[in-house]
Amino acid sequence: MRKSLLVLLSVLIVPGVSEAKLKKSMKKECLVCHENWLLEAKVKSPKLLTTESFTAANRLMCLSCHDGSMADDRLTFLGFKHFSHPVDKKVPEDFKMPKGFPLLNGKLYCGTCHTPHTKTGSEKKLDYTFMREPNVNSALCMKCHKENAEHGMNHPILKDTKDKLKVEYALEIEKLGGKITKNREVQCESCHSPHRGRAKKSLIEPVDRSQLCAVCHIENVNSKEHPNFRNHPIHKKFPKGAEISVFKEKKAITSSVECMTCHKVHKEKNKHLLVAEEKKLCILCHIQEKAVLRTKHNVDGNSCKTCHVAHKAKGRRLWSRSIPEDAFDYAALIEAKGQTDILCLSCHYPGHIVDGKEIETVGTLTHPTGKELKEKIKLKLPLPGKRLACTTCHDPHHSFDNNPKGKFLRAPRLKLCYTCHREEADVKNGPHGEIDKKRWKRGDCAACHNVHKAKGGYLSRVVYGETSPMEPPVDGFCLACHDPEGMAKHKIKQSVFNEHPVGVKNPTDKLPGKKVSCATCHDPHTHKEILLRIPVKGNSELCITCHTDENLKGTSHDLLNNPDVKLTRKQREELIKFGNCSACHTPHNPKFKVLWNRKPGKGETIGEKLCFSCHAKGKLAEKKTIGKFTHPMGREVTEKNLSMIENSRLPLINQMTGHPAKKGEIGIMDCATCHDPHNGADRKRLTRYTVEGDSALCTACHTTEGRVVGTDHDMRVVKKNFKNALGEEVLKDGVCSACHVPHRAKDKLLWATDVKNITDNKMANYCLTCHSKGGVGSKKIVKYYYHPHSDVVVRNFDRPGRSGDWPIFTKDGKQVHVGGEITCETCHDPHVWSKWTTKAPGRPVEGNALNSFLRNKDLKGSICVDCHGLDALYRYKLFHTDKVHHKKPSYR
Amino acid sequence: MRKFAIAIIFLIATSLGALSGEIKGNWKFPSDIAVSNGKLYVVDGLNNRIAVYDLYGQHLTDIKLDSPFGIAAKDGLLYVTSQKGKLYVLDETGDIEKTFSLKGRPIDVAKLKDRLFITDGKTESLDIYDLNGKIIKSVGGKGSAPGNFVGIFMADSSKKLVFVVDSVNARIQEFDKDGNYVNSFGVFGIEEGDLFRPKSVAYCGNGTVAVSDAITGAVQLFDIYGGFEKVLAKGLYYPTAVACYKGEVFVLEPLKNRVLTFKIQGVK
Structure with missing residues (x-):
């Protein structure tokens, strides 16, 4: 195209004719563009096709070659009405046009910048676009727009941009119709295209959405299309209250926040070409800041x-x-x-x-x-x-x-x-709401907390000691005040006994903290009574939230609901207020171990001390004392029997803690071995195992005696409605209760029946009490039961050939090896129907030599043989007949 | 006042010659038109389309093409050039049948028998191709001598001749089917029968050729020997492309986005 233009010029203009030398000519070469000269010559002709005078620089005249014939510059032409450099526009009076740039009637026209006639007249030096002067490095633009090119006040161009324009940006500019200098520098035409602009000011791209700026300054853009949080966002609405008038005054873009909202491109003194001083610019929009x-x-x-x-x-x-x-x-x-x-x-x-x-x-x-x-x-x-x-x-x-x-x-x-912390706002209404009237307003969090630079956990303002070693740290927080020298000295730890433990694992997720701390149970911000997270009133719900298996509900220790317990009005009110656990326990300032809330009773074991707080004369449970004769406890229980307990899985009690002894700890039999004071298998008796039925609690240890079940000595077999002397019914109180009770027994053998004095031997009397006239075993009365003892000393020592089980007893019923008497229990074990069968008969049956509660099935090695020799068998077999009972001694 | 208004209307009517109708469109500096089988094709290249109308001005459809510039409608086919160096052969529904690559900067196309004559702005020549897009010869070149061109532009054909606008030389040049120069006509000037800046030529049958002139705003009729017949219309605003169809001349005023129609014999 450019070459064709040159050809045209070579045809149209006379080489060497500069503009200064131009004169009107009627040569065709001149008239081709200067139609007005032709018209002047023919103006009187009646056959004129047109009377319109076209100067050489008339737009249509230009177009007549640039409409696709010599070159296709239709877009340029269209641009005259849109985004081209203005023409037909009057130049302001105060604007000084540079020399050599003519106006037409005081207005800009194509010829202002363009002419086919060059100063030099040299075809080779012609600007291809017929510019009046070569527009190399925007030199022609700057003839008029000098102020728009001044260094420091305008977008940098030429040498200010040397080596700064990336190749890809240069290519993008060229793609959009912009021009870059030979040295890859920005020039006026990089952004402006005088005839092919696509936006106001003949810009090659619009700027109302920062399109043109983004071509090169994409790294400084943060828009939806190019998100980059490191830059101020664009395409945003102005915030409410923004001082838009300042931007409007500067003719900045105000339809939305764009590059050219803050920046200008030309004639701006402010640094970075900002529309306002850097210090004042931001706050024009960010007024709140x-x-x-x-x-x-x-x-x-x-x-x-x-x-x-x-x-x-x-x-x-x-x-x-x-x-x-x-x-x-x-x-x-x-x-x-x-x-x-x-x-x-x-x-x-x-x-x-x-x-x-x-x-x-x-x-x-x-x-x-x-x-x-x-x-x-x-x-x-x-x-x-x-x-x-x-x-x-x-x-x-x-x-x-x-x-x-x-x-x-x-x-x-x-x-x-x-x-x-909406819930914590309740602190205003609680006791912690007014820590120090002089310093703090009611409910001021800062009374206890420091949001920053806190001294301890929970952002405490104060801690117990200089640095709180407490774990969890909240306790150090609480103790800072709840200390003898603290603000809350009226609510401090005073007891020598341990309080409710803290620092242990919190067993529930219903209360906060991985470990138990003050704040596990207490909410220091609540207004509720004693600042508890869960109320204790009535059934001690807070306690049983963790101590789930210690719920007293339905047990005899649920004092509020136990009709047998007579509480005073005051006791009842307090119990209701602090919950039924408070009858025995308190988490703070206990009177004894295990958080004991009562004055401990007299006793040897810890269990006795605890239980006797109530189960003693004159106390709350004086009707439920253990009596004179009771199951042995503490040191009364032998090592052998302790192992029985261990085997039973009933706990031995650690006397230091009052709790069941853990593995490796020393424990003894105590009340809590059989009883679980909080519930247990039998919620009425509070025993760990049941006693009703087969007396599981007793037989857990007394396994041999447990074989009484199903024998004739199981009253459920022979007399279901049997009651012992204490009024206990065998069906309700267990098989053992027929003869024995653990507490309030008639004698040391925990006998539950008034024993008849039939003989002078207690052991025999036990048996004969029933197996005598009027006794429950009256169907099996033993008339001949007596073995003489006054003139012989029976010994039960081991000897060569000794075998069998032949215990002898003193008159008081104590088992001995020397000097004891042969009584019923020497031959009979009242709990074992037959050693040689595993199954009890389960119904009343007539016995024989292999059952009948006999300890031995023959006399070999027996104490009988010791005295009676071969005669022993005869006497043994007929012991309960008159055949062997004589006044004359029969031993040898 | 009324008399003045009537006088104005009369003057406009006479200055526009036998104005019979106009077809308007929303185009962007269209470059060429063609009329065939009752349809007017307006080459709206800057919108990458050829807009199709019926002769009542009803817009029928658009044929999408990349930067079309010149058009010729012959034998039920449309021949369209693009200054990007392409020639498209389409059926009248707009389906492309063939696409050729052309040399230079093709401006317009005329078909004569089995040859396509392409005006080439780059070399100011008339390039002759066969129907398969193979170039046969190129005639002309830059200059004002007969057969040369300065500002070669639109072209049209009769059954024997190809008429080519030589715009800056202010003449119409005629070539035969082999590309041989036959004749040229046009006197530089602004009076009736003269040409100042011819833009388009159309063969209207019966040896009549219509020529538009963008600067004088006239459309004039000549015979094929260059004899001036009459001014068909004048006072037009930058008329460019012309096309003849059934005794009517269609004239494109690209800057007014309209096509005017004129009856050759008397007023339609």
Whole structure:
């Protein structure tokens, strides 16, 4: 195309004719463009096709070659009405046109810039676009628009852009119709195309959506199409209240925030070609942040620039400050996990000194960030990434009250706390609501807490001791006041006995904390009675939340519901108030071990001391004492019998703790071996195993005696409605109860029946009480039961050939090896029907030599043989007949 | 006042010659038109389309093409050039049957017998191709001598001749089917029978050729020997492409986005 233009010129113009030498000519070569000259000559002709005078620079004249014939510049032509360099426009009077750029009737026209006639007249030096002067490096543009090219006040061009324009941007500019200099520098025509502009000011791309700027400055853009949080966002609406008039005055883009909202391209004195001074620009839109100028965050008067930069920021929120390693370390130390926290910490880290002063930090214990809120909050607080951050409470630009010396809080301190900690706001109504009237307002969190620089857990303002060693730390917090020297000295630990344990694993998820602490049971912020999280009133719900298997409901120890317990009005009221566990226990200031709430009773074992608090004469359960004769406990129980207990899985009791002895601990038999005072298998008797039926509790240890079940000595077999002397029914109180009771027994053998004095031997009397006239075993009366003993000393020592089981007893019923008497129990074991069968008959049956509760099936090696020799068998077999009972001794 | 208004209307009517009708469209500096089988094709190249109308001005459809510029309608086919160096052969529904690559900067196309005559702005020549797109010869070149061109532009054909606009030389040149120069006509000037900046030529049958002139705003009729017949219309605003169809001349005013129609014999 360019060559064709040159050809045209070679045809049209006479080489060597410069514009200055031009004269009107009627040569065809001239008239081809100067139709007006032709018209002047023919004006009187009646056959004129047109009377319209076309100068050489008339647009249509130009178009007549540029409509696709010599060149296709239709778009240029169309641009005259749209985004081309203006023509037909009057030049302002104060605008001084440079020499050699003519106007037509005072207006710009094509010929102002273009002419086919060059100054030099040399075809080779012609600008292909017929420019009046070569527009190399926008030299022609700058003839008129000199001010738009001045260094420092305009977008950099030419040498200011040398080596700065990336190749890909240069290619993009050219693709859009812009031009780059030979040295790959920006020039006027890089952005402006005088005839092929696609936007106002003949720009090759519009700027109303920052399209043109983004071509080269894409790294400085943050838009939907090119998101980059390191740059100020564009395509955004102006915020409410923004001082748009300032932008309008500067003819900046105000339909939305764009590059050319803040920046100008030409004739701007401000640095970075900003439409306002850098210090004042931001706050034109960010009016709410204007107050920062009066705060200490306006460091060295740097305004917003102190922390922010509009482009290529170092962090989120257009952060301008570099973030030192120390700040990252500090963030890790205090577990600052809020999305934007590191920005704040980029200044507020330990050891950071500005102007000789160390910048304030948040200490090592500070309010957590990075947490999600569980519930929606009423107050609109920012949650970067939907999580708490420093900026949730703090607005780094100003305090809520615009106090320049404020703490940059978004709302009054208490309001802020209560916004999230709504439940804790109840503290106003509770005893912790007024810690110190003089210093704190009612309900002020700061009375106990420091949001930053806390001294202990739970952001405590005070701790027990200089640094709290307590675990969990909340206890140190509580004890700081609940101490003899503390504010709450009227509510302190005074007992020598241990209080409710803390620091142990919290067994429930219904109460807070992994470990039990004061705050597990207590909510220091509530107004509820004794600050408990769960009420104890009545059934001690709080206690049984953890102590689930110690629920007293339905047991005889549920004193409020046990009709047998006669409580005074005061006792009842207190029990209702503090819960039924409080009858025995208190978590604080106990009177004895196991958090005992009562004056301990007299006794040898810890169980006795505890139980006798009530189960003693004159006490609450005086009707339920253990009596004179009771099951042996403590040291009365032999080692052998202790092993029986261990085998029974009933616990031995650690006398130091009062609790069942753990593995490796020393324990003894105590009340709690058989009883579980809180419930147990038998909720009425509070026994660990049942006694009803087969007396599982007794036979757990007394396994041999347990074989009585199903024998004739099981009263359920022979007399179902049997009651012992204490009125206990065998069907309800177990098989053992027919003869024995553990407490309040008739004698040491825990006998439950009044024993008849039939003989002078107690052991025999036990048997004969039943097996005598009027006794329950009257069908099996033993008339001949007596073995003489007055003139012989029976010995039960081992000897060669001794075999069998032949115990002898004193008159008092004590088993001995020498001097004892042969009584019923020497031959009979009343609990074992037959040693040689495993199954009891389960019904009344007639016995024989292999059962009948006999201890031995023959006399071999027996004490009988010791005296009677071969005669022994005869006498043994007929022992209960008159055949062997004579006054004359029959032994040898 | 009324008399003045009537006088104005009369003047406009006479200046426009035998104005019979107009077809308007929303185009962007269209470059050429063609009329065939009752359809008007307007080459709206800057919108990458050929807009198709019936002769009542009803828009029928658009044929999408990349930057079309010149058009010729012959034998039920459309021949379309693109200054990007392409020639498209389409049926009248717009389906492309063939696409050729052409040399230079093709402007317009005329078909004579089995040959396609392409005006080439780059070399100011008339390039002759066969129907398969193979170039046969190229005639002309830059210059003002007979057979040469300065500002070669639109072309049309009769049964024997190809008429080519030589715009800056202000003449119409005629070639035979082999590309041999036959004749040229046109006197430089602005009076009736003169040409100042001819833009398009159309053979209207019966030895009559219509020529538009963008600067004088006239459409004039000549015989094929160059004899001036009459001014068909004048006072037009930058008329460019012309096309003849059944005794009517269609004239494109690209800057007014309209096509005017004129009856050759008397007023329609």
